[in-house]
Amino acid sequence: MRRLMEGSEAMAEAAIAAGCRFFAGYPMTPFTELLESFAKKLPGVGGVCINAESELESIGMAWGALATGARAATGSTGQGIALMQESLSEITRAELPLVLFHMARGQSDYFQATRGGGHGDYRHLVFAPIDVDEATRLVPLAFDLADRWRNPVQIHGDYLLAHTSEAVEIQATRFDPLPPKDWAVDGSLGGTGRARNINPIGMEKGRKGIEPEPFWKRLQAKHDAMERQEPRFEAEHTQDAELVVVAFGTLARFARYVVRALRREGQRVGYFRPVTLWPFPSEALRQAVRSAHRVAVLEMNAGQMIDDVRLALLGSKPVVAIGGISSDSAGFGIGPLLDSENVRERVECALAGREVSA
Amino acid sequence: MSTQHETVPATARKVGLEKPALQYGVDHDLCPGCGEPLALRCLLETIEELGCAQRAIGVIGIGCYTALTPLMDVDLVQALHGRAPSVATGVKRMRPDSLTFALQGDGDMVSEGLQEVIHTAARGEPVTCVLLNNGVFGETGGHMTATTVLGQRTKNSLEGRDAAYHGHPILIADLLAQLDGTAYAARASVHDAAGVVRAKRMLRRALEVQLAGRGFSFVEILTMCPTGWFLPTAQGPDYLAKVLGSVHVVGELKRDGRFVPTSQLAAPGARAS
Numbered sequence: 001m002r003r004l005m006e007g008s009e010a011m012a013e014a015a016i017a018a019g020c021r022f023f024a025g026y027p028m029t030p031f032t033e034l035l036e037s038f039a040k041k042l043p044g045v046g047g048v049c050i051n052a053e054s055e056l057e058s059i060g061m062a063w064g065a066l067a068t069g070a071r072a073a074t075g076s077t078g079q080g081i082a083l084m085q086e087s088l089s090e091i092t093r094a095e096l097p098l099v100l101f102h103m104a105r106g107q108s109d110y111f112q113a114t115r116g117g118g119h120g121d122y123r124h125l126v127f128a129p130i131d132v133d134e135a136t137r138l139v140p141l142a143f144d145l146a147d148r149w150r151n152p153v154q155i156h157g158d159y160l161l162a163h164t165s166e167a168v169e170i171q172a173t174r175f176d177p178l179p180p181k182d183w184a185v186d187g188s189l190g191g192t193g194r195a196r197n198i199n200p201i202g203m204e205k206g207r208k209g210i211e212p213e214p215f216w217k218r219l220q221a222k223h224d225a226m227e228r229q230e231p232r233f234e235a236e237h238t239q240d241a242e243l244v245v246v247a248f249g250t251l252a253r254f255a256r257y258v259v260r261a262l263r264r265e266g267q268r269v270g271y272f273r274p275v276t277l278w279p280f281p282s283e284a285l286r287q288a289v290r291s292a293h294r295v296a297v298l299e300m301n302a303g304q305m306i307d308d309v310r311l312a313l314l315g316s317k318p319v320v321a322i323g324g325i326s327s328d329s330a331g332f333g334i335g336p337l338l339d340s341e342n343v344r345e346r347v348e349c350a351l352a353g354r355e356v357s358a
Numbered sequence: 359m360s361t362q363h364e365t366v367p368a369t370a371r372k373v374g375l376e377k378p379a380l381q382y383g384v385d386h387d388l389c390p391g392c393g394e395p396l397a398l399r400c401l402l403e404t405i406e407e408l409g410c411a412q413r414a415i416g417v418i419g420i421g422c423y424t425a426l427t428p429l430m431d432v433d434l435v436q437a438l439h440g441r442a443p444s445v446a447t448g449v450k451r452m453r454p455d456s457l458t459f460a461l462q463g464d465g466d467m468v469s470e471g472l473q474e475v476i477h478t479a480a481r482g483e484p485v486t487c488v489l490l491n492n493g494v495f496g497e498t499g500g501h502m503t504a505t506t507v508l509g510q511r512t513k514n515s516l517e518g519r520d521a522a523y524h525g526h527p528i529l530i531a532d533l534l535a536q537l538d539g540t541a542y543a544a545r546a547s548v549h550d551a552a553g554v555v556r557a558k559r560m561l562r563r564a565l566e567v568q569l570a571g572r573g574f575s576f577v578e579i580l581t582m583c584p585t586g587w588f589l590p591t592a593q594g595p596d597y598l599a600k601v602l603g604s605v606h607v608v609g610e611l612k613r614d615g616r617f618v619p620t621s622q623l624a625a626p627g628a629r630a631s
Contacts, residue, residue: 190380204428205430
């Protein structure tokens with residue numbers, strides 16, 4: 001049954017339907033309502049939601065819950081995610097299946113989401129839903145893929161995603177069976193000589209010292225496989241497009257709307273959206289822009305995703321920025337660019353080969 | 359990669375010591391005269407004696423003692439520096455029947471992670487945090503921590519810790535003991551055999567408090583670090599008892615709801631527990 005739900009509540013329900021039984025968080029706009037929803041809903045299903053005293057602690061608590069084999073999540077906005085970076089790196093190397101809800105302020109945390117601010121070599125799968133409906137389908141997929149790859153997965157949303165109400169249906173999604181979590185600690189193997197040690201540096205029980213290099217090389221191979229297998233995207237009207245507009249997250253909804261409208265008017269314009277910010281769907285983008293004379297990148301920041309677009313196209317097409325910094329006075333990212341007329345003007349500029357004034 | 363020595367040294371055998379059941383071996387990579395292997399032994403023996411070997415989950419901080427973890431035959435989660443109490447919280451909430459303990463040093467718990475341990479205690483999380491306190495960052499080579507006592511020389515307090523310049527040491531057991539969520543808090547020292555016995559008794563009480571679901575429990579164990587103190591190995595126990603032990607005084611600070619601050623604990627060894 002479809003119900004009208006705010007994005008935060010819908011994502012929390014989707015997580016719980018996917019088996020999430022632990023959440024820890026610290027309030028911060030626009031993430032706060034996710035914490036509220038988990039706090040309200042988890043106890044009723046035998047789960048736990050802790051009001052952590054800092055983001056450092058919320059990620060630590062999720063780390064512990066994950067180590068026991070539970071499905072667990074945490075989240076914040078860019079500033080709080082910045083505080084979590086040390087743990088995010090280590091959790092990735094400890095191969096724990098964290099789902100991280102990042103409700104960003106606007107789109108200026110693309111680098112943080114895709115490159116990370118933590119130490120060492122690590123990668124996270126990053127989903128950027130376009131709307132609440134897609135978010136409710138990506139959240140269960142995030143939990144499944146986190147377990148499958150034993151790697152953190154980020155749901156990268158923003159103020160609009162967290163706070164827009166849409167009619168959605170939350171259903172338990174069926175996935176292929178997962179391998180048992182025989183790596184999880186439950187205390188049962190103490191004294192057997194087979195006790196476990198969940199650690200990020202390749203420690204082995206009964207042996208002195210650490211062996212990080214082979215351990216980290218194995219992780220690199222895993223991340224390479226994720227990069228090959230997990231890119232996801234959405235594309236429309238790219239077949240004969242002279243201009244392809246690339247956008248992500250909720251801003252892409254404006255881009256898609258404008259492209260559809262221009263198509264109805266006979267303009268040869270296409271639309272491309274990375275659903276996964278990492279791995280970036282480079283091959284799909286190369287296919288999508290084959291007929292294009294120009295590629296326009298629409299993002300609400302000083303130019304971040306445009307790096308990935310350029311890397312994907314390697315100079316084969318002119319790439320222009322048609323977005324820019326756009327914020328409300330609170331910095332939550334509800335700026336003047338979130339307006340279809342404004343987006344339309346910029347796309348028309350790119351079509352005509354004119355520069356977009358910032 | 360060296361192999362473990364399964365045999366107990368002859369001197370230890372003479373006094374009836376055997377390899378603890380929950381230890382893979384007795385050989386370790388830490389310095390001669392270090393107190394941390396002793397403290398670890400106390401903890402593992404106590405877990406075994408409580409019959410909890412197959413429900414124990416340890417969360418380990420970062421310090422010299424991290425190198426001891428491959429010796430521990432119990433389920434472990436390696437945490438980051440300062441973060442073990444939060445990780446232990448997540449473990450315990452999802453595995454309430456486990457015996458969950460965190461093992462941290464003074465740099466880890468009192469310098470880097472002070473907020474985490476205080477909030478964990480305040481929430482009354484039924485976990486046991488064990489602090490190995492030697493008053494220095496041993497792993498980096500003898501630097502000042504938040505528990506370094508006044509006058510103590512370290513590599514970054516060369517003329518001795520000066521209150522006006524470096525600030526005062528934190529008596530972490532006092533901070534934790536006065537919180538309502540803390541059911542048990544005690545300070546031990548492994549500088550001599552009596553201290554070891556007492557440390558084990560305190561660990562047992564702390565773990566029993568957890569098993570009874572009575573709240574947060576805490577045991578601070580003062581350990582020798584002659585390398586980090588720039589002393590001959592044999593002087594370690596005496597320095598620990600006299601220098602660190604005169605500030606971080608051994609005793610029980612919280613038991614059965616009664617809080618006794620360090621200032622009211624008698625001189626080392628004077629109060630039986």
